[in-house]
Amino acid sequence: MTATARSHHASASRKLAIGLLSAALLTLLPTLALAKKSDRDLPMNYVAKTTNAFNAPNTVTTLTGNVKITQGSLLVTGDVAKMYLDADTQIARIVVTGNLAHIQQLDENNQLVQGDAVTLDYDNINGIAVLTTRAQMKQQGRGEFHGEKLTYNTNTQLITGESSGDGLVHGIILPKPKPAATAPQHATTPAATKPASATAPDATPAPSTSTATHGQP
Numbered sequence: 001m002t003a004t005a006r007s008h009h010a011s012a013s014r015k016l017a018i019g020l021l022s023a024a025l026l027t028l029l030p031t032l033a034l035a036k037k038s039d040r041d042l043p044m045n046y047v048a049k050t051t052n053a054f055n056a057p058n059t060v061t062t063l064t065g066n067v068k069i070t071q072g073s074l075l076v077t078g079d080v081a082k083m084y085l086d087a088d089t090q091i092a093r094i095v096v097t098g099n100l101a102h103i104q105q106l107d108e109n110n111q112l113v114q115g116d117a118v119t120l121d122y123d124n125i126n127g128i129a130v131l132t133t134r135a136q137m138k139q140q141g142r143g144e145f146h147g148e149k150l151t152y153n154t155n156t157q158l159i160t161g162e163s164s165g166d167g168l169v170h171g172i173i174l175p176k177p178k179p180a181a182t183a184p185q186h187a188t189t190p191a192a193t194k195p196a197s198a199t200a201p202d203a204t205p206a207p208s209t210s211t212a213t214h215g216q217p
Contacts, residue, residue, distance in 0.1 A: 036106055039072030040127070044091055046070075048081070057087045067096065073106035076122065086125075096120040103129055105154060111140040115152060127154040135161075141177070 049065025061083040063069075069076040069083075078098030086092040096103075097119050104114035115138070117131035129152045131137065137152055137159055138144040147161035 036073050036108060039074050039105065042072040044069065044071040044124075046081070046083070054085070055089065057085060057089050059085050061085070067098075069094065069096075073104075075102075075104050076120065077102045078120065091124050093124060094120075094122045096122070100134065101131075103131075107157065111142075113137070113139050113152075113154075113157065115150065117150070128152070129154065 048063035078096035078101035
C-alpha cells in the first residue's frame with residue numbers, strides 16, 4: 001500500500017507539474033511569435049565525420065561524429081544522427097543523440113529559441129521536437145524550462161514538460177521588459193535681458209602733431 005501511495009503521489013506530482021507548466025505557457029501564446037516559416041522552404045544541409053547515406057524512399061541515413069544539420073536558421077548538432085526518409089524521399093524525422101544534442105532556431109521576431117538533451121527526436125514534417133533526458137529549453141527574453149522530457153512545437157512555440165520519479169518540471173518565465181523611462185524635461189528660464197549700456201560720448205580726438213624737417217640752406 002505504501003508503494004502504491006507513493007507511486008500515485010509521484011504520478012499526481014508529475015501531472016500537476018505538467019499542468020502548471022502547460023497552463024503558464026498557454027498564457028504566453030498571444031505574445032509568442034512563430035518559428036521562421038521561410039526555413040521550411042530551404043534545403044537541409046548536413047556535415048559529419050562519417051556518413052552512411054541513402055537517397056531512396058523509406059531509408060535511414062546515419063551520421064556520426066560532430067554532426068551538424070542546418071536548414072535556414074534551424075541548427076541541430078550532436079554526436080550521432082539518424083535521418084529517416086519517407087516514401088517521397090523527403091526527410092521526415094531526425095533522431096540525434098549526444099552529450100548533449102542541441103537544437104536552435106530563430107522565430108519571426110529574430111529571437112533565439114534553443115534546447116539541449118541527451119536525445120533529440122525532431123519531426124521535420126510537423127515541426128515538433130521531443131527532448132529526452134536532462135532536457136532544457138530557453139526562449140530569448142521569455143524564459144527557460146527544465147525536465148526529463150520536453151516537447152517543443154516550432155509552429156506554435158508551445159512547450160510541454162514531463163518529469164520522472166519524484167522530479168518536477170522547472171520553468172522560469174521572464175516578465176515583459178518595461179519601456180525605458182523618459183527623462184523629465186526641465187523648463188528653461190529665459191536669460192534676463194541686460195539693460196543697454198549708455199553710449200559713452202565720443203572722445204575728442206587729440207590734435208595730430210607732425211614733425212617737419214627743415215633742410216639746411
